[in-house]
Amino acid sequence: xxxxxxxxxxxxxxxxxxxxxxxxxxxxxxxxxxxxxxxxxxxxxxxxxxxxxxxxxxxxxxxxxxxxxxxxxxxxxxxxxxxxxxxxxxxxxxxxxxxxxxxxxxxxxxxxxxxxxxxxxxxxxxxxxxxxxxxxxxxxxxxxxxxxxxxxxxxxxxxxxxxxxxxxxxxxxxxxxxxxxxxxxxxxxxxxxxxxxxxxxxxxxxxxxxxxxxxxxxxxxxxxxxxxxxxxxxxxxxxxxxxxxxxxxxxxxxxxxx
Numbered sequence: 260x261x262x263x264x265x266x267x268x269x270x271x272x273x274x275x276x277x278x279x280x281x282x283x284x285x286x287x288x289x290x291x292x293x294x295x296x297x298x299x300x301x302x303x304x305x306x307x308x309x310x311x312x313x314x315x316x317x318x319x320x321x322x323x324x325x326x327x328x329x330x331x332x333x334x335x336x337x338x339x340x341x342x343x344x345x346x347x348x349x350x351x352x353x354x355x356x357x358x359x360x361x362x363x364x365x366x367x368x369x370x371x372x373x374x375x376x377x378x379x380x381x382x383x384x385x386x387x388x389x390x391x392x393x394x395x396x397x398x399x400x401x402x403x404x405x406x407x408x409x410x411x412x413x414x415x416x417x418x419x420x421x422x423x424x425x426x427x428x429x430x431x432x433x434x435x436x437x438x439x440x441x442x443x444x445x446x447x448x449x450x451x452x453x454x455x456x457x458x459x460x461x462x463x464x465x466x467x468x469x470x471x472x473x474x475x476x477x478x479x480x481x482x483x484x485x486x487x488x489x490x491x492x493x494x495x496x497x498x499x500x501x502x503x504x505x506x507x508x509x510x511x512x513x514x515x516x517x
Contacts, residue, residue: 275487305493306420320397336360339362350367353378381393398440406420407419419442421444438467
C-alpha cells in the first residue's frame with residue numbers, strides 16, 4: 260500500500276523569473292536556475308509542480324491552426340458546438356471518445372484516459388499569434404520521470420514531480436489543479452484499512468494525492484499573466500513507490516458523468 264505521513268505545515272513557493280519556454284529547451288536546467296535564483300536548495304522528498312504548458316512547449320506540442328485541415332466530422336461538430344473547426348479537429352485527434360457536446364461545450368475522454376474540456380487544448384499563454392494552440396504532452400508520466408531523473412543526476416536529490424493542468428468538474432463550478440503526470444511519488448493514496456478518531460475502519464477512502472498537490476500549487480502559480488509555472492512544495496513525506504497519473508482515472512464502468 261502506498262502511504263504518506265500527514266504534515267502539520269507545508270511550504271509552497273512559486274519560482275519567479277522562469278523564462279518563456281520554447282521547443283527543445285532544457286526544463287531541468289531552467290528549473291535548477293530558477294531554484295538557484297531564489298536561493299533554494301532542494302531537499303529529499305521536496306515536490307516540484309510543473310505546469311503542463313511549459314512541458315508541452317519544450318516538447319514541441321505547439322500547433323499552427325493554419326496548418327490544420329478539419330475533417331467532415333470536425334466541421335459538423337464545430338457547427339454544433341460553435342467552435343473553430345480546426346481546434347475541433349485537434350480535439351478529435353487527441354481524444355478517445357466524445358463525452359458531451361453542446362453549444363460552446365466539448366468534453367471528451369482524452370487519449371490519456373481522463374475526461375476534460377477540449378482535450379486539454381489551450382490558447383492561453385501560447386504566444387501573440389492567435390492561430391497557435393498548445394496540446395498536452397504526449398506522455399506526461401514519462402515527461403515527469405525524465406525531469407526527475409535529470410534533477411537527480413545534477414543534484415543527487417530525489418524529488419517528486421507533478422505535471423499539472425487545470426480541469427473543470429461536472430459537479431462543481433470552477434477549475435482546480437490536477438496531476439496529469441507523476442514521478443517519484445504516489446498519485447493515489449489508499450486509506451482503506453486505516454481508522455478514524457473513534458476506531459471505525461475506513462472502507463472506501465481513496466485520496467487523490469497528486470491532484471491535491473497540484474491544486475495547492477495552483478493557489479500560488481495562477482492561470483493568467485503571473486508567469487509562475489514551477490512551484491516547490493516542501494514538507495510532504497511519502498513512500499518511495501512510484502505512482503502514475505493514470506492511477507487517478509476512474510474506470511469507465513464507475514464513471515457516472517462520462
